[in-house]
Amino acid sequence: MRKTPAPSLATNVAIALNAVIAVVDGDRPKVLCVRAPSGGPGQEAGRELALPYGPFDPERHRTFEIGVREWVERQTHVTLGYVEQLYTFGDKGREAPAAALAGGAGERVVSVGYLALAPGLAELHAEDALWADWYSFFPWEDWRGGEPAILRELIIPGLEGWAGAADSKEQKKARQARVNLAFGLDGFGWEEERTLDRYELMYEADLVVEALRDRGDEKTQTPGTGVAMISDHRRILATAIGRLRGKLKYRPVIFEMTAPAFTLLQLQRSAETIVGFKFHKQNFRRSVEKSGFVEATGEMTGETGGRPAALFRVDRDGLKDRAAAGLAIPRLRRPGD
Amino acid sequence: MRKTPAPSLATNVAIALNAVIAVVDGDRPKVLCVRAPSGGPGQEAGRELALPYGPFDPERHRTFEIGVREWVERQTHVTLGYVEQLYTFGDKGREAPAAALAGGAGERVVSVGYLALAPGLAELHAEDALWADWYSFFPWEDWRGGEPAILRELIIPGLEGWAGAADSKEQKKARQARVNLAFGLDGFGWEEERTLDRYELMYEADLVVEALRDRGDEKTQTPGTGVAMISDHRRILATAIGRLRGKLKYRPVIFEMTAPAFTLLQLQRSAETIVGFKFHKQNFRRSVEKSGFVEATGEMTGETGGRPAALFRVDRDGLKDRAAAGLAIPRLRRPGD
DNA sequence: ACTATATATGCTCTAGTTGAGCATAATTAC
């Protein structure tokens, strides 16, 4: 028997706060990005995209969330609504690109990722900031027009090749099972919130540029599998999208991203934009109308291109009463099912 | 227009890894605790309980998870199964007690909390480590014997008093709404996974000792509201319990905590122990049997005190096939509903 | 004015799920 020693805590770690600031712009989901101050060696392609990030200053910030809000609002002039902590990323290998990014030496950089939702595109005041469509980073995640061609043509074959290239029979089966689960193959359904699983598999299978880059590989292209980001920011973004997609189902967060008044179809399009596939319209109305989240304003809009639609607004009281619930998000129906 | 400056990252932060190691022992949920090396000033009561924690050593640990596994296994000789990151806690105010705990000076300590599940009580080799019943920290969370008396007698009145003591009418309503939602009052149901919301409200309302202690208050007792822990460890534990309770519903994590063979009632008791209330037995069987998670071993056990029960084991293939699903956890039925 | 087309909105039908309870079976404790 020995006593548990009081551990001493190491100090040579820096903390960065990363924010995924998500908005819906019509039928495009967007995320605030910055152009990073030029990539590492072999990256003359210019300035890679990064999530906005800031230092965590323990002197000035009582909490992480205060820190995030503070520098986001100062640097981008975007006012954040809903904010939640996502995950803390501390893997080694992050540090090389991240340290370059920070201009610092080779100390370990840990980043705490945050997801923030805003009600619409804010005007940007920094010249190297932009709103990017998040499906440009994850083209395989957008099923609104049916199954993305890139999946059948390139990604699934690539993943099956990777699974088949494993050493043992056991390993092959294990890899294939992961692929099936994440990508909804072989009897599994496509679960929209598994964005991180899918990205990680693609990374392991060398289907995204970051995998090659992080190894210092020659090849710097993986056509069709989306735009790369600096460091592990695309992984952070994948985490954020998955979290947001899941959250829609059990918290009324969609209303953090809507205009003050909207038609039910606009609300549906917002949800579909995030979730990445289309819903049955009448069922969606039914569930929203009985949810208590919205109330009719009594006004109509004629800008629909068809019969005018009733305008709704958020029912603040209803929202409070049902803060424990979310929208009824159906499952993705594949034509063949 | 100005360029986003490359932020410099501060370094005077230490990272601790905290682990909530949870097991189910019959009908008691347990968590590994250590006796902290004597509390702060005014805490002569001896050694407060703490979650086991260790330093994150950026030199030696490629990832946080590796770090957690390493020091847990080294210090406690408990082998961890399932491990997941919970949340990163960085609030100011943590640091005073946490720094004392670390024996260090007044630097900011950030801790990354982890939830780990193990299949049973491991023998402990450190004399100041122990398995504690987690409901000793949260007596109001255990509804298996009906609504805990302490809730109606003490906690709810205390919270309503706190709500009523707010400055403005608005504030009062807002506070009361939070209480209703978290504690399932006024038409809301009790949601077992809202453990953190409940703990936070009780902290704000001065119903747990930590609230008084963190302010340096004279009073050091809040009878009936559970055992205190050092620093914000009870909050970390509340986070872990909520996460685990929620996770049961959509991932088959319960099987990380079960013996190799079990009866369906034993499985049910394990789930009830975690969730904190009892289920309808026949419905639970029905859902488990058709879930594909388990298969009959063909053997029976006579140790039930009644008719012998069939023994089941985890169906590893079924688990893989259904890794996307969890147990069907019903809602808490209150007698009056 | 008439027609095609687009969106809005109401309603129904079916299959499946969930909550609850009845009934019977096979043990042990006294």
Added chain:
DNA sequence: GTAATTATGCTCAACTAGAGCATATATAGT
């Protein structure tokens, strides 16, 4: 034996979710 205890099978009613039919009210084009 009888009571108590646990196991297990089955049914019923309420509710939910997926799908589609039908009708209403616009705009655009001829």
